[in-house]
Amino acid sequence: MHSLASSLAADGSWIQFNWDYLFQNLGPATVDGLTFGAIYALVALGYTLVYGVLNLINFAHSEVFISGAYAVVFTLSWLGFGPNTPNLSPIAIAGDLILACVAAMIVSALVALLVERVAYKPLRDRGAPRLAYLISAIGASFAIQYIFFNWRGSNAEPAVIMFQPKAIFDIGGTLIDSQQLTIVIAAVVMMVGVDQFIRRTRLGRGIRAVAQDPDTATLMGVNKERIIMATFLIGGLLAGAAALFYVMKVPSGVIYNGGFILGIKAFTAAVLGGIGNIRGALLGGLLLGMIGNYGQYLLGDAQWTDVVCFVVLVLVLMVRPEGILGSNLAKVRA
Amino acid sequence: MSMGQAPMGGAVEAQEHQDEQLEQARKPKLLAGVQEKWNGLERWQQWLVLAVVAIIVFFLPVINPPIITTEPGTDFPLACFDMARFALAALGLSVVVGQAGLLDLGYVGFFAVGSYVAALWTSTDSTMVHIPYLWTLPLAMVVTVVFGVLLGIPTLRLRGDYLAIVTLGFGEIIRLLASIVPALRGNVGFQNIGAPPGTHDGKQIFDNSNGTPWYMLTVAIIIVVMLLLGNLERSRVGRAWIAIREDEDAAETMGVPTFKFKLWAFGTGAAIGGLSGAIFAGQVGFVNNQKFDVATSMLFLAAVVLGGSGNKFGAVIGGAVVSYIPNRFIDIAPYKYLVFGVILIVLMIFRPQGLLGVRNHLLGAIGRLRQWVGSAPTATAGGRAATVDLPEKGDLS
Numbered sequence: 001m002h003s004l005a006s007s008l009a010a011d012g013s014w015i016q017f018n019w020d021y022l023f024q025n026l027g028p029a030t031v032d033g034l035t036f037g038a039i040y041a042l043v044a045l046g047y048t049l050v051y052g053v054l055n056l057i058n059f060a061h062s063e064v065f066i067s068g069a070y071a072v073v074f075t076l077s078w079l080g081f082g083p084n085t086p087n088l089s090p091i092a093i094a095g096d097l098i099l100a101c102v103a104a105m106i107v108s109a110l111v112a113l114l115v116e117r118v119a120y121k122p123l124r125d126r127g128a129p130r131l132a133y134l135i136s137a138i139g140a141s142f143a144i145q146y147i148f149f150n151w152r153g154s155n156a157e158p159a160v161i162m163f164q165p166k167a168i169f170d171i172g173g174t175l176i177d178s179q180q181l182t183i184v185i186a187a188v189v190m191m192v193g194v195d196q197f198i199r200r201t202r203l204g205r206g207i208r209a210v211a212q213d214p215d216t217a218t219l220m221g222v223n224k225e226r227i228i229m230a231t232f233l234i235g236g237l238l239a240g241a242a243a244l245f246y247v248m249k250v251p252s253g254v255i256y257n258g259g260f261i262l263g264i265k266a267f268t269a270a271v272l273g274g275i276g277n278i279r280g281a282l283l284g285g286l287l288l289g290m291i292g293n294y295g296q297y298l299l300g301d302a303q304w305t306d307v308v309c310f311v312v313l314v315l316v317l318m319v320r321p322e323g324i325l326g327s328n329l330a331k332v333r334a
Numbered sequence: 335m336s337m338g339q340a341p342m343g344g345a346v347e348a349q350e351h352q353d354e355q356l357e358q359a360r361k362p363k364l365l366a367g368v369q370e371k372w373n374g375l376e377r378w379q380q381w382l383v384l385a386v387v388a389i390i391v392f393f394l395p396v397i398n399p400p401i402i403t404t405e406p407g408t409d410f411p412l413a414c415f416d417m418a419r420f421a422l423a424a425l426g427l428s429v430v431v432g433q434a435g436l437l438d439l440g441y442v443g444f445f446a447v448g449s450y451v452a453a454l455w456t457s458t459d460s461t462m463v464h465i466p467y468l469w470t471l472p473l474a475m476v477v478t479v480v481f482g483v484l485l486g487i488p489t490l491r492l493r494g495d496y497l498a499i500v501t502l503g504f505g506e507i508i509r510l511l512a513s514i515v516p517a518l519r520g521n522v523g524f525q526n527i528g529a530p531p532g533t534h535d536g537k538q539i540f541d542n543s544n545g546t547p548w549y550m551l552t553v554a555i556i557i558v559v560m561l562l563l564g565n566l567e568r569s570r571v572g573r574a575w576i577a578i579r580e581d582e583d584a585a586e587t588m589g590v591p592t593f594k595f596k597l598w599a600f601g602t603g604a605a606i607g608g609l610s611g612a613i614f615a616g617q618v619g620f621v622n623n624q625k626f627d628v629a630t631s632m633l634f635l636a637a638v639v640l641g642g643s644g645n646k647f648g649a650v651i652g653g654a655v656v657s658y659i660p661n662r663f664i665d666i667a668p669y670k671y672l673v674f675g676v677i678l679i680v681l682m683i684f685r686p687q688g689l690l691g692v693r694n695h696l697l698g699a700i701g702r703l704r705q706w707v708g709s710a711p712t713a714t715a716g717g718r719a720a721t722v723d724l725p726e727k728g729d730l731s
Contacts, residue, residue: 056495057495057498057499118679119679122683123682123683126683128682128683128686129686130494130495131435131437131494132682132686133682134437134494134495134498135437135635135639135678135681135682136678136679136682136683138439138632138635138675138678139674139675139676139677139678139679139682140675140679141675142629142632142671142672142674142675142678143672143675143676143679144675145671145675146669146671146672146675147672149671149672150668150669150672257629260628261506264499264502264503264506267499271496301514303510303513303514304514306506306510307507307510307511307514310503310504310506310507311507313499313500313503314488314489314500314503317489317492317496317500318488318489318491321492321496
């Protein structure tokens with residue numbers, strides 16, 4: 001052990017903290033981090049909602065997300081988008097993007113519902129132990145991943161460029177482009193929409209009731225199965241939207257196991273903000289996006305982003321497992 | 335046993351008892367019959383049967399049985415070695431998942447650490463001090479135990495799903511570090527990893543292309559590990575693991591230092607994983623960062639769950655099956671992860687205890703006690719009245 005450690009230290013430079021580089025690029029790192037964070041937050045909401053209602057980590061949610069990403073790529077290629085920037089009017093592009101978004105949302109929602117029916121419902125009917133849910137979800141996650149693998153192969157889908165980002169704002173030397181603005185605003189609007197939906201509507205009240213006490217909620221006439229399906233549906237819809245933004249941001253990132261790392265990061269975001277808490281998912285997502293990006297600039301390699309996120313996950317769980325905002329979907333007041 | 339519970343306890347127990355009977359009825363008749371016969375044998379008879387089975391298993395690649403063989407698709411001795419190394423890794427994971435009930439999704443991390451230890455200390459590509467290959471096996475175990483404890487200390491306070499996610503993260507961190515840290519040579523990896531000494535007719539016995547000696551070595555190690563694990567299971571440590579698996583809070587309340595024993599389980603599992611990693615590195619002779627993805631972790635988990643969580647024979651058989659099927663049915667090899675994903679779901683729905691289920695003397699004793707209590711003659715009919723009566727007697731004494 002000792003000689004291993006010393007050999008690495010003698011080799012020296014495998015880890016170095018480049019603070020100057022980070023501070024020089026603080027502005028872009030923050031903006032880009034927020035953009036990724038918005039995507040994490042949208043996916044994180046799927047984890048949070050299911051956790052709030054069923055008290056389970058939906059391990060297959062990352063595959064719900066990647067199915068949406070495949071739908072985006074297929075739709076856009078079908079519409080004629082390719083690796084080069086299309087020469088279309090902004091309105092035409094916006095129309096195409098909305099079409100792709102709708103396709104992704106439908107596909108993701110369908111996959112989410114399928115996972116619920118196949119991997120969760122039969123276990124619920126049999127009153128299985130908690131570990132069984134996790135293992136069957138892992139099974140579902142693997143099955144979906146390798147369906148894509150066998151269908152599309154081990155290479156990433158060819159890149160699809162939607163539009164060339166144009167700088168819009170300049171805040172103290174930091175340029176904010178149209179793409180970043182679109183993603184963050186759209187994500188925040190969606191999150192606020194879901195938050196209000198859970199707080200104000202009848203179905204939202206049902207979700208909160210089941211989260212608080214499933215048995216009593218059932219006695220009070222809440223249809224638990226319907227609520228659970230609604231939860232998976234909302235999570236799937238948001239994952240579909242996140243998939244569009246992800247393809248926008250990482251055009252060549254659609255690969256059969258591409259959902260895995262993003263899923264872990266989204267889960268970390270959910271835990272960071274307080275799993276089961278919708279506003280926590282937004283906060284955790286944005287924070288984690290920034291932390292990961294700072295880590296990348298500080299340590300100088302994109303691969304470090306993932307390591308930083310995992311370390312953040314461990315630290316959060318150790319120090320404050322309840323997350324920043326605390327975890328309770330049930331305590332949300334209307 | 336819950337004899338001192340509130341009166342409701344009796345009803346619940348009767349219900350549980352009924353469930354158990356249903357469970358018995360649902361069991362396949364064939365397996366149940368074999369199990370009954372096996373339990374009826376004397377201890378020495380069991381050992382005799384096991385010894386015969388062990389000898390047959392030991393010489394499997396030499397016998398090369400016609401239907402079982404994986405040829406011409408895959409070289410049978412190599413397929414056998416693959417089965418053995420999977421079985422060894424599954425055995426290690428079954429300590430963590432099956433015995434102590436800690437879901438570890440980053441087990442491949444330990445496997446990777448073991449492989450890299452063998453590579454770093456024996457490969458010609460490594461600038462480290464070179465030691466004989468056989469010394470790297472205990473060294474790999476020591477180093478992985480250190481890693482297991484390093485991972486365990488911060489994370490073992492977590493439960494269930496959270497622990498699963500964190501260990502998953504650990505496995506990924508190990509893989510990412512293998513790519514990032516220059517000393518581990520990323521994708522280039524290490525070649526010419528050492529092998530046990532010995533020559534026959536001027537040729538090396540432990541050769542990369544010949545699976546038979548490697549298989550025999552691994553099977554011998556599996557047998558030793560199983561004997562040691564059996565002793566551990568019957569000791570205080572094993573009972574603590576079962577207590578933690580069944581109900582962690584209750585175990586803590588009854589004075590079991592749960593953290594300590596969870597760390598024990600993690601360390602033991604890690605050591606076996608590291609050992610199998612070092613053997614794997616020796617046989618293949620090449621290690622790089624591509625061999626340790628999460629998918630492998632999931633296959634190990636599938637092996638443990640398939641064989642029966644908490645049963646070491648089950649883990650060994652599960653590990654062997656998981657590696658055998660894609661080698662034997664070469665047509666389905668590209669679909670193996672898909673197949674195992676579906677198998678995991680189906681198993682959890684229809685037979686969550688796995689093929690063999692927990693074979694546990696302690697729990698068996700509880701079951702017999704429950705049956706005995708249930709069958710006690712009472713004035714009112716049925717076992718329910720008997721169990722309801724008991725708490726009152728307990729209160730009086």
